[in-house]
Amino acid sequence: MxxxxxxxxxxxxxxxxxxxxxxxxxxxxxxxxxxxxxxxxxxxxxxxxxxxxxxxxxxxxxxxxxxxxxxxxxxxxxxxxxxxxxxxxxxxxxxxxxxxxxxxxxxxxxxxxxxxxxxxxxxxxxxxxxxxxxxxxxxxxxxxxxxxxxxxxxxxxxxxxxxxxxxxxxxxxxxxxxxxxxxxxxxxxxxxxxxxxxxxxxxxxxxHRAENAPRSFDILGILLLSGAMASLIWGIIKAGESWGWGHLYTWFFLILALVLFVVFAVWENNAKEPLIPLGMFRSIPLSAGVVLMILMAFAFMGGLFFVTFYLQGVKELSPVDSGLRLLPLTGMMIVSSPLAGALITKFGPRIPLVGGMVCTAVAMFGMLSLTPESGTLATSLWFAVLGLGLAPVMVGATEVIVGNAPLELSGVAGGLQQAAMQVGGALGTAVLGAVMSSKVSSEFPANWKEAGIPTPPAPGLEQAAEFGMVPQELAKAPGMTPEGLAAISKVIHDTFMSGMGLAFMVAGVVAVVAAAVAMLTKRGANAEAGAGGAHI
The missing domain is CATH 1.20.1250.20 (MFS general substrate transporter like domains)
Known part of the structure; x- marks a missing residue:
């Protein structure tokens, strides 16, 4: 209190x-x-x-x-x-x-x-x-x-x-x-x-230490929050990895996480020196910044996960060539991050944040147009737009969260910002992975039949379609002809592209929601108070 x-x-x-x-x-x-x-x-x-x-x-x-x-x-x-x-x-x-x-x-x-x-x-x-x-x-x-x-x-x-x-x-x-x-x-x-x-x-x-920084530790709060975070991330990871979203164990850990978060909130509301003072979240901009970081990481990390498989599996590029193909994303983030900082300083974070998430959504929806035959220009365009959108969000959401927190809680605010990004990334990878897996499972048999391949698919080929990668040993299979290999490869790649398209659609919708959340942000109160601070 x-x-x-x-x-x-x-x-x-x-x-x-x-x-x-x-x-x-x-x-x-x-x-x-x-x-x-x-x-x-x-x-x-x-x-x-x-x-x-x-x-x-x-x-x-x-x-x-x-x-x-x-x-x-x-x-x-x-x-x-x-x-x-x-x-x-x-x-x-x-x-x-x-x-x-x-x-x-x-x-x-x-x-x-x-x-x-x-x-x-x-x-x-x-x-x-x-x-x-x-x-x-x-x-x-x-x-x-x-x-x-x-x-x-x-x-x-x-x-x-x-x-x-x-x-x-x-x-x-x-x-x-x-x-x-x-x-x-x-x-x-x-x-x-x-x-x-x-x-x-x-x-x-x-x-640097604030004079009124906390002097004791909320041990129970640390244990409750750590347990809640561990249960949440564990449930998400295992659901995407092996259990599936309908499994009893998945729901057990997700419900356990929810219970621990509720108990943590009750405890923090009454603790003398809480781990996370809940009064921080009375700041709508700070809360919006945390949610925005989760949604941004969901769309970005979840979408990028499939891009790497598209480049190495469908496009059959080497690891180095795949990394080089992502250079427009890197370059645009390098160029636009300091520019985003200058824009946020001049106009405040709201407009750059909304614009950034709109660009991110455009990039995600734009990547729906990618095909196995798409050239470097097509991929570079959407990667560049994605980098342009991510830069102001990475900068602005950080400023909103840390800038709206009291100085003595800047470390907690920084931890919240990074934790939100990790949770969002885990959610994006796991949820979009489940979306991909479901789409592949529903379309692979039909695509196989439509291709007119007389034999049933060998074990593991449907899983190969989830990654867009044709197994190397397939070419050496007994009785395999170049025509047969080409037909199977097309089924794997087409099924992967369909699943990736649905994943990008979900990521794009999440980015649109994030753009709406960004409307609730504003410059940190401490930044406004320091407008006449010392010059460097």
């Missing part, structure tokens, strides 16, 4: 630390550079590992479920720990948690590269996710505390540019490393980057 009263006070002015810094330590733009190097390492790791998965599977003899958990274990740890990690930064200082996160992430990356079993790889990926959770909200907390309000949007714009470029550049870097070095190098590369980020952080970063 005490915390809710605090939330309702008049907006705070930026803390005095935002005045121009002398020397290296605490300099705003150098702080941004040091933070960006660390964030780049974590963002790159989100997509670079996907390219390495086939090589890991072959080298360690892993099953499909094992390979999925290389990603899912990381995602689960990251999503569960982000808000608690933000609280740690608010309590002990964002510089300390950032440096610990950098060091732990680099060490766990090296441990993965040295692992000789799939169980060790998954274990250290979970550890990697926990350290990544320490790092990400601390980065936002450092930017919030270092930059004056009128420069914060531009700083977050560059920060978003680094995340966007690293995320989209992952497949290119991963493809080059896997093809020319080894899958282990995908993880070893984090060691020198981590050492650089650690050295920069020790020299440049300045510790």
């Amino acid at each position: 005490t915390s809710q009263t605090t939330i309702e006070k008049a907006p705070q002015a930026p803390e005095p630390a935002s005045a121009p810094a002398k020397g290296l330590r605490g300099h705003p733009w150098l702080t941004l550079f040091a933070v960006a190097v660390g964030v780049m390492m974590v963002a790159l790791d989100g997509t670079i590992v996907a390219i390495a998965n086939p090589a890991i599977q072959r080298d360690l003899g892993a099953t499909l479920a094992d390979v999925q958990w290389i990603t899912n274990g990381y995602l689960l740890a990251l999503a569960v720990a982000l808000v608690t990690a933000g609280k740690l930064g608010d309590r002990f200082g964002h510089r300390q948690t950032f440096l610990i996160g950098i060091a732990g992430f680099a060490v766990s990356s090296a441990a993965i590269g040295l692992s000789d079993s799939i169980s060790l790889v998954i274990t250290f990926r979970v550890l990697q996710g926990l350290f990544g959770a320490l790092l990400m909200p601390a980065a936002l907390g450092l930017l919030r505390a270092t930059f004056p309000a009128e420069k914060l949007n531009m700083a977050i714009g560059i920060w978003g540019m680094v995340i966007g470029a690293s995320t989209a550049g992952g497949p290119i870097v991963g493809g080059l490393l896997v093809e020319h070095v080894s899958w282990q190098s995908v993880f070893f590369i984090n060691v020198p980057v981590g050492l650089l980020a650690l050295a920069l952080g020790l020299v440049i970063l300045k510790d």
